[in-house]
Amino acid sequence: MSELVTRTAAELRDLLAAGEVSAREVAQAHLDRIRATDGRVKAFLKVLDEQALAHAGDVDRRRAAGEPLGPLAGVPLALKDILATKGIETTCASRILETYRPPYDATVVKRLRQADVVVLGKTNMDEFAMGSSTENSAFSKTYNPWDLARVPGGSSGGSSAAVAAFDAPLGIGTDTGGSIRQPAAFCGIVGVKPTYGLVSRFGLIAFASSLDQVGPFARSVTDAALLLDAIAGHDPADSTSIPEAKPDFLAGIDKGVQGLRVGVVREFMAEGMEPGVRARVDEAVARLEKLGATVVDVSLPHASYGVAAYYLIAPSEASSNLSRYDGVRYGLRVPGETAEEMMANTRAAGFGPEVKRRIMIGTYALSAGYYDAYYAQAQRVRTLIIRDFAEAYAQCDVLVGPTTPSTAFTVGEKVDDPLAMYLNDVYTIPSNLAGAPALSLPIGLDEHHLPVGLQVMAPVLGEPAMFRVARALEADLAFDPTPRGANALETPGGAAA
Amino acid sequence: MSTVTETTYEAVIGLEVHVELDTRTKMFCSCAIDFGGEPNTRTCPVCLGQPGSLPVVNREAVAAAIKLGLALGCRIAPTSEFHRKNYFYPDMPKDYQISQYDVPICLGGSLRVDTSEGEKVVGITRVHMEEDTGKSLHVGTSGRIHGADYSLVDYNRAGIPLLEIVSEPDVRSAEEAKAYLTELRAIVLALGISDAKLEEGSMRCDANISIRPAGQAEYGTRVEVKNMNSVRSLGRAIEYEIARQIDMVEAGERIVQETRHWNEDAGTTSTLRSKEEATDYRYFPDPDLVAVAPDSAWIEQIRAGLPELPAQARTRLRDELGLPADRAGTVVGNRLVGRLDEAVAAGASAPEAANWLVNEITGWAVERGMEPAEAPVTGVQLAELVALVGDGTLSTKLAREVLTDVLEGKGSPRGIVAERGLEQISDTGALEAIVDQVIAEQADAAQRVRDGNAKAIGALVGAVMKASQGKANPAMVNELLRARLLG
Amino acid sequence: MALSTDDVRHVARLARLALSDEEVEALRSQLSDILAYAEQVGEAAGGDVPPTSHAYPLANVFRADEPHESLSPEEAISTAPEAEDGRFRVPKIVGGEA
Numbered sequence A: 001m002s003e004l005v006t007r008t009a010a011e012l013r014d015l016l017a018a019g020e021v022s023a024r025e026v027a028q029a030h031l032d033r034i035r036a037t038d039g040r041v042k043a044f045l046k047v048l049d050e051q052a053l054a055h056a057g058d059v060d061r062r063r064a065a066g067e068p069l070g071p072l073a074g075v076p077l078a079l080k081d082i083l084a085t086k087g088i089e090t091t092c093a094s095r096i097l098e099t100y101r102p103p104y105d106a107t108v109v110k111r112l113r114q115a116d117v118v119v120l121g122k123t124n125m126d127e128f129a130m131g132s133s134t135e136n137s138a139f140s141k142t143y144n145p146w147d148l149a150r151v152p153g154g155s156s157g158g159s160s161a162a163v164a165a166f167d168a169p170l171g172i173g174t175d176t177g178g179s180i181r182q183p184a185a186f187c188g189i190v191g192v193k194p195t196y197g198l199v200s201r202f203g204l205i206a207f208a209s210s211l212d213q214v215g216p217f218a219r220s221v222t223d224a225a226l227l228l229d230a231i232a233g234h235d236p237a238d239s240t241s242i243p244e245a246k247p248d249f250l251a252g253i254d255k256g257v258q259g260l261r262v263g264v265v266r267e268f269m270a271e272g273m274e275p276g277v278r279a280r281v282d283e284a285v286a287r288l289e290k291l292g293a294t295v296v297d298v299s300l301p302h303a304s305y306g307v308a309a310y311y312l313i314a315p316s317e318a319s320s321n322l323s324r325y326d327g328v329r330y331g332l333r334v335p336g337e338t339a340e341e342m343m344a345n346t347r348a349a350g351f352g353p354e355v356k357r358r359i360m361i362g363t364y365a366l367s368a369g370y371y372d373a374y375y376a377q378a379q380r381v382r383t384l385i386i387r388d389f390a391e392a393y394a395q396c397d398v399l400v401g402p403t404t405p406s407t408a409f410t411v412g413e414k415v416d417d418p419l420a421m422y423l424n425d426v427y428t429i430p431s432n433l434a435g436a437p438a439l440s441l442p443i444g445l446d447e448h449h450l451p452v453g454l455q456v457m458a459p460v461l462g463e464p465a466m467f468r469v470a471r472a473l474e475a476d477l478a479f480d481p482t483p484r485g486a487n488a489l490e491t492p493g494g495a496a497a
Numbered sequence B: 001m002s003t004v005t006e007t008t009y010e011a012v013i014g015l016e017v018h019v020e021l022d023t024r025t026k027m028f029c030s031c032a033i034d035f036g037g038e039p040n041t042r043t044c045p046v047c048l049g050q051p052g053s054l055p056v057v058n059r060e061a062v063a064a065a066i067k068l069g070l071a072l073g074c075r076i077a078p079t080s081e082f083h084r085k086n087y088f089y090p091d092m093p094k095d096y097q098i099s100q101y102d103v104p105i106c107l108g109g110s111l112r113v114d115t116s117e118g119e120k121v122v123g124i125t126r127v128h129m130e131e132d133t134g135k136s137l138h139v140g141t142s143g144r145i146h147g148a149d150y151s152l153v154d155y156n157r158a159g160i161p162l163l164e165i166v167s168e169p170d171v172r173s174a175e176e177a178k179a180y181l182t183e184l185r186a187i188v189l190a191l192g193i194s195d196a197k198l199e200e201g202s203m204r205c206d207a208n209i210s211i212r213p214a215g216q217a218e219y220g221t222r223v224e225v226k227n228m229n230s231v232r233s234l235g236r237a238i239e240y241e242i243a244r245q246i247d248m249v250e251a252g253e254r255i256v257q258e259t260r261h262w263n264e265d266a267g268t269t270s271t272l273r274s275k276e277e278a279t280d281y282r283y284f285p286d287p288d289l290v291a292v293a294p295d296s297a298w299i300e301q302i303r304a305g306l307p308e309l310p311a312q313a314r315t316r317l318r319d320e321l322g323l324p325a326d327r328a329g330t331v332v333g334n335r336l337v338g339r340l341d342e343a344v345a346a347g348a349s350a351p352e353a354a355n356w357l358v359n360e361i362t363g364w365a366v367e368r369g370m371e372p373a374e375a376p377v378t379g380v381q382l383a384e385l386v387a388l389v390g391d392g393t394l395s396t397k398l399a400r401e402v403l404t405d406v407l408e409g410k411g412s413p414r415g416i417v418a419e420r421g422l423e424q425i426s427d428t429g430a431l432e433a434i435v436d437q438v439i440a441e442q443a444d445a446a447q448r449v450r451d452g453n454a455k456a457i458g459a460l461v462g463a464v465m466k467a468s469q470g471k472a473n474p475a476m477v478n479e480l481l482r483a484r485l486l487g
Numbered sequence C: 001m002a003l004s005t006d007d008v009r010h011v012a013r014l015a016r017l018a019l020s021d022e023e024v025e026a027l028r029s030q031l032s033d034i035l036a037y038a039e040q041v042g043e044a045a046g047g048d049v050p051p052t053s054h055a056y057p058l059a060n061v062f063r064a065d066e067p068h069e070s071l072s073p074e075e076a077i078s079t080a081p082e083a084e085d086g087r088f089r090v091p092k093i094v095g096g097e098a
């Protein structure tokens, strides 16, 4: 196995620019790695060998000809199968879209092409991004490279497992209630949910429109910032896209934490967390203080209502967003005597149990007589959580806490208990409700050799401070992202450690 | 309707009118609007509801909503929102319609209409923006939705901007409803925001109809009636529905809340769906769209650009241009005010120009299935025609011919007159020669005139006109004949 | 909030989901549990708190009224499960709307 797959995106970019390696070689090395490991990890729904090599070849040709190239020219990436790719199956891991080939490209996909990122394939996910384990995919489970009996998290589990397995240095996920940060934490990599509106949602197949946001996975903080820079920025095709210029994510990233105030969220450190997670988070906070940050204790008093609010708002929006899968214009059709029957049969056969459950919750919550008690009330809680954050940020620049209450759980452990699965998102949901950015940084392993993630949260458009804190801690902890342990995937270039 | 029941019951009617805007592009995407194109040639990921696509509001559609709101005296909401109206239907690409709900863009206006019983003010509850659906073609032996074997959907119309105008339940009769719809249509046309063709569906009117014993304060159970494709069928449907409800009440039956379909051919209404079948629309704010908050500068700019509205025009034509009220109404109703003003500015007398517009020009257009306003004659040309008649160059009869030539694109009235040599012969010398010739040829008739038979002069005038190929000035001919024979 | 099977069937009809009896029963208990949990939003916020539908407040995001190219009719119906004469074909529609 080529050592090229162990490189970060920034390293590959520099090697490519220096002409020490070709984009085709880089792409081939990663495709080989996918071929060697994906039978066990199952991160990809579709590997785009031909397109990837052709694009890489084109990058090499243009570089040789001295033509202009994008900032990440020749760097490979794993793309979540929720972003529309023109003419290429885009399934959302759902039977209902199994054969769907969009007639257009998502804005993020266009920006990746402008950056000359080489897309290796489309990755597995929970169906329509509804889940926290990637077990809700209609096509396959995905397995955690750190322990192949465990889940990679979700819903963006395919992309996070691909990056953790060294199939790609970069990945794209989406985060509605934690779907980037939780799998990043479970897989020992960096995952970022940007400020809502920073990255275009045009071509992102909607789950919950007011919460969905596209973001990067990487094995380093700088790589994540580079990828975010490539995809962020105003898009006139998305009415909720922020019109102001995007922040400079990289300018101050190596400045350290000296002088920064880091708030520790009291409620997130209370009960419910596994001891292994608590130990690593406590150590990380201590390191931040050592590195020169001022650590303050802050409170988000309404954060505990976040899960309840989220499981009303997200299903309500989803119930409406997913109405269009009716067997008329695209996707699956199951016959029926009448149009109504055809629609009901199609949706019954095309959606999996979790999707049906959320459509049902949302339909109920919006229906006559219940709107005020459920949907409107959840939106009020959202207001309170936004106010909580505003008060907290009056005292500090960023907030930290655990990304998840536990490390990766075993496959099948929570599938029969939807509510227990939902509670996995307790620390990640408040940032989605507030539209604010948050990042998960690997900070060490628990007693089972499973990665623990620290969540770094920042106010709206506060990504620069978030990256700066994460980068300082990353440099200090020097976490090794290579999966290891008894049941881990083998190390690239050798047997499992 | 029997006169007994008419005096016993009062109808309470509210109208919901949908107007398709003729912006260049759709409400939420950049597809061009093109009526009557080949199926599915005006679609894109957004208006097909493709997964991942997102709506962006057409600024001109918002401007049109504000225009209509101002014209109807509405308050323009400082902030309004788009909601999703959720229901499944094959011609609705997302299976929800983007509409407005509790915070529409325009609130609380009114519309004044003239009826045989005088002026009536109908309250406007709201004007809101929404998107149109696609069109289903029902295939099967009946060609209609009932009894069809299957349906074929074309999404060209899906996403075209609509304004929905909801009236207060202030309308009391079919006549008032017709007057309301006619006046609303005239306003929409004057604003230039829609072609508002009821027959073609670019303007649609639904009526909520109930009856109650005269003098009772509470409303009766209301029935919504849809599918009226003209002002006339709106009137027919309302009259039928009022009579049906009265008959039911008289027979001791209970009226059920439902939606009924007007069948134009049968002249009846029939149940479309009952209240129990009514959908729970699950409205909620569309998270893909942001608030519409027009600032006062924009609103004032739109207000300043508003054209003269039909009611204002009617008053001006009557009071300032001296047209009779009904003539003013016709000119305004046929959107001929601009043409009239142009003719008056070019020196024509308003009543004469209006005469030509309402009689000849409208008649010519109607015969050809055109809107009178589409008739290809300018106000300047009209003024020229009026002048040619006024100075005696053209007889009324010849002027009609000239007008027809103008409408057929053959040039200006003066040009046509010159080209066809149609000037009336008013030159005394030329006329005297013809008159003398006719007197010589028709000596008997001339003698009868000399003998005091005044009526006989008619035959001689006719002969002179004929000899001059219609170009002789009849008044002068008459005068000359009298001078010769009786002078 | 305890739901009845009739509640579940009514919601399923609104959502156009043909559910089996087992699914109805499973959903009845799961939805009841989830909604019972979610109901705590009622105690969290008073009616004086304004609801937030968009975390990042924007207004007046408009598009110029300028046409762009549409899809070709072939592309438009390329994804159709069933098409005829350039149109999307569906089984007969029973019950009117719009």
Ligand SMILES: [Mg+2]
Pocket: B018, B130, B164
């Ligand atoms: Mg409407």
Ligand SMILES: [Zn+2]
Pocket: B026, B029, B030, B031, B042, B043, B044, B045, B046, B047, B048, B159
């Ligand atoms: Zn379109």
